[in-house]
Amino acid sequence: MGRTPSRTAIAGPSRGPATAGLVRFNAASADAAEAALLTCCASRRWARRLAEHRPYPDLEALLAAADEAGYDLAPTDLAEALAGESSSNLRPGAPRTAHTALRAALAAYESRFGHTFVACLDGHHPDERLDQLLTGIRQRLSHEPDKERSVTADELRRLARARLTHLVTNHPESRENGCPDSPSVPV
Structure with a gap:
């Protein structure tokens, strides 16, 4: 039950207006953005929604949108997200x-x-x-x-937030492996 999308690295500083990583995320093709988002939460609906609402002015706006999309997950979307966890x-x-x-x-x-x-x-x-x-x-x-x-839904939102932060910030493990598996891991 592992993730099928490859982990996509998008690096840049973590805070403030439109960081380099966030600029790259905002400029990525819809397919590339969705694939990167699926490494953070395996719900296609969640990833599609976040990709469609780009551009985000800063990390906080992206995280707020991720939370909102997470609260709106239907039971089938939540099941899909959980199936993507291992x-x-x-x-x-x-x-x-x-x-x-x-x-x-x-x-x-x-x-x-x-x-x-x-x-x-x-x-x-x-x-x-x-x-x-x-x-x-x-x-x-x-x-x-x-x-x-x-x-479980709350924990998935927390995991997605941590993974998104790593995705668009300048963490060495983000550049090498996409969203890191630690310390925000499903177990």
């Missing part, structure tokens, strides 16, 4: 028991809700991520399906 593994070197615990928690979550668990881990140190993930999965397993759909 579960990540822990970094090599993590204890085997950690891998086992995470796999079991993810399997329980996917069995209960029928989709990949997503969580935006911005602001958490890499050493805290496993605990955050396991705690998040355990807490969210207690949600009713409607509540969990809402929480």
Whole structure:
């Protein structure tokens, strides 16, 4: 269930009026812009909407439009976005028991809700991520399906915002790999 579009690098400074990365994004063909956006959120409707509303004067306007488009996702669009996410593994070197615990928690979550668990881990140190993930999965397993759909949609919006920021800012990993997989990763 990985992403099918290739990751497209669009680099430039992060804030202020029309940065170089945002200028390139605004000037890209509709197909190129949509392909880049699909690396941030795999909903075609979301990506098409953002691509069609270009140009954006600054990153904040792009992020506001992304949030608005995210709130407007129909259940089928949300399902498409979730299908584009993939579960990540822990970094090599993590204890085997950690891998086992995470796999079991993810399997329980996917069995209960029928989709990949997503969580935006911005602001958490890499050493805290496993605990955050396991705690998040355990807490969210207690949600009713409607509540969990809402929480999942919020996490997808947070992931999309982080990925968009990396997409149009001057981060070395953005230039090399498109939107980075860490710390804003689906797990």
